[in-house]
Amino acid sequence: MPNAESLEVLYSEKVIAERIRILGAEITQNYQGKELILVCVLKGAFPFLADLCRAIDMDVRIEFLGVSSYGAGTKSTGVVRITQDLAHPIKDKHVLLIEDIVDTGLTLRYILDNLTTRNPSSIGICTLLDKPANRRVEVEVDYSGFTIPDHFVIGYGMDLAESYRNLPYIGYFPPETLGKD
């Protein structure tokens, strides 16, 4: 596993916090008077949810949806398995999916199709990172923190083989550092 010291930092803790403050204000404004459920897609979105929900200045419900992609490695297969379902119904509620990163879009497509059958009033998408270079299916992202180039990023919830999720910033290993250690 490469050493975190060789990471190239994309977004510092401070930059992430400032962006989330703005996203929270937008969400607060757009969902005024509505019953909003934030659905955190596990595992990668948990730090984002924790910070974002505290930047939203209205009452919200929090739900967790555990998903895992079949297949190993760093490429999405599009075959998704629900490892932990929502604890409560979402019928007639406004749902905002909280994601760490949208890459191919396959995971979100699966989640959207699944949750739509439960008849919520609306389903929105809020992702911290959007990586449009590899998109394979169209998904309409309503709130996006940052649009990033085609790097495999880690930190702030995102992992490499389950490591690095607890880094407070987001970065990537430059290609020359991979294969070492």
Ligand code: 5GP
């Ligand atoms: P998609 O189905 O859109 O290709 O990928 C969605 C999921 O794949 C994300 O929620 C995340 O868990 C994982 N993923 C996609 N790109 C990256 C990345 O650059 N770094 C990490 N750590 N995970 C990623």
